[in-house]
Amino acid sequence: MARSAEQALLREGESPDTVRSYRSALRYWAAWFGGRYGRPIALPLGEAAVLQFIVDHAARTEAADGRACELPPALDAALVAAGHKGRPGPLGLSTLLHRVSVLSTLHRQHALDNPCAGPRVRALLAGTRRAHARRGDGPAKKPALTREPLEALLATCDDSLCGQRDRALLLFAFASGGRRRAEVVAATVENTPREGAHYIHVMGRSKTNPEGRARSDQLKPVTGRAAQALADWLGAAGITSGPLFRRVRRGDVIGEPLAAAAVRDIVRRRCALAGLPEDYSAHSLRSGFVTEAGRQGVPLGETMALTGHRSTASLIGYFRGAVTQSAAARLLEPEAEAAPPAPAPQPGEP
Template sequence: MPSSQPLVLTELADSTRAAAEAFIAAGTAANTVRSYQSALTYWSAWLRLRYRRSLGDGALPPEVAVQFIVDHLARPDTSGNWTHLLPPAVDAALVEAKIKGKPGPLSFSTVSHRLAVLAKWHRLRNWDNPSEAPAVKTLLREARKAQARQGVSVRKKTAVVLEPLQAMLATCTDGVRGTRDRALLLLAWSGGGRRRSEIVGLQIGDLRRLDADTWLYALGTTKTDSSGVRREKPLQGPAAQALNAWLAVAPACEGPLFRRLYKGGRVAASGLSGDQVARIVKRRAAMAGLDGDWAAHSLRSGFVTEAGRQGVPLGEVMAMTEHRSVSTVMGYFQAGSLLDSQASQLLSSTPLDAVPPGERTAAAPHTAQEC
């Protein structure tokens, strides 16, 4: 039975601090640590309410992971409605404690992420991993199929391909802010589809100028490369010129490359946050009148999509983006490649009104009645 005792946030923070410290000691990126800590805080709260136990009491059995899935993933019932098994009292307690944003089921990606964090938490302690149990893996796979059959799909951010990028850049005419935003958008996009954590992490000392139209910027530790080895990426043409303009209005010998602005266009010494990068992308898209679900990741996905569209070899794209997984990058790359493929433009190459009616019938032997 669910516990009736209220959740105490300070106690939950204490119960997950050790987990966060373990991830930090393992060399995990700071942004990832924050997402892990959020997931473990949720696990701690849910376990206390559902089972009256603490996260660190020992390895969790597969049955607990199964219960977590059916508690949080919605599934269609016999009446055509969607249901999940999380008791309303537990749901309300999680929301009241600000562990959960709103009542109701969680998305498949959120549940999958929290199971992955639980798996890593167990591996760090050399405990049996409940997420690897056949029953858990099968249930998760079938749950995804069930949601897909009901039209529930994973929503991706809108990719900034060339045309929306140009529209966003056209709005960057508002003084110092426009100069900064133009340089940021072009470096993030042309420089290999940089993540927002990489953008805000760039320092003045990471830049090396080759000529008036070419810069190199160095990446250190990133989400997919924690070796600490500096890898230089090129920045050329309009992107290099935009960077020149930003450095001219905001000269500095050290510190963050992209900094905050005060009213009146005065440049602060402090750098941007990842959330501010996302807001810049959304603001410029809104100013350009662009429809879509825009975010900082739109620049990364847009770079890959546009590269596929222009026929850039996949290996060169991955050298710029530093994707480690081909499967991760291929979805965007293939979508871009198909945009200009002849296979997607068969009708445009032979207009229907140019084909004699008799030939149209011969070329289409199946009639509507047969279908």
């Protein structure tokens, strides 16, 4: 009984996105193991199986038979046909590492011997990371939704209820510090009180604060255009309590709160309406905020206070293209080129 309660608390403490990703990874392990060994998967898994999983899915450029990985073609095709894989071939490095990490977590939670912690597995994973780095196969990052493309998205938002909601959502997510999609849908009237012409969003639980502890940077201002758009949406929708952003059903009926995936869908739909060629995602709002702050010379401390980053190293990872505009990169430039002189005063001017 205590064990089941412990597991329930652990599940409740995880975000819905994390739970979904864990379940997807474990379904894949079961499907791969069954196809590879012809029997159901059972814990604890042996180290040999984990090593086989890695070589089956890690991309290699020096395979003797020219194949990109060791996964048998028939099993690869079966995994794709069953919906466990999106396409044939090796997994991306981040996906491979995540699936090994999920299996490791599962063994730790059940107090079982962990095959992922063995020296051979750790050495193979380290070598796989180095091989990807040597080939320049870094993780793909979505482009930043900076001010210019964001304005293009906002221009597609009309005065319909859907248009007002999407305008308010995009501006709220960007202007309050580049909120993650789970944070956007967690915003409520109660945790986003209005103060005059502004709103103050009080951040609770987040990725960098999973326990929801009180912190000095919990207050995220929503001002200017973002505040006006939020007020317009809430007034038009008649929302006075509960989640800020909700589904608009046929006939302009306000429905249930938006799920996190809906934020991604709104960004994609507005990008399509704006005719933007870039592959933006919901997370592009976060990198866009950080990049735009860098472009406009906002001090790192102020940017971090809104994003919630705890280190400058992780914050800088969100910059997309702003590094070339850094003053630190222009230390050898003549002062006249680095900063144009102010115009000379005209006669009669102070």
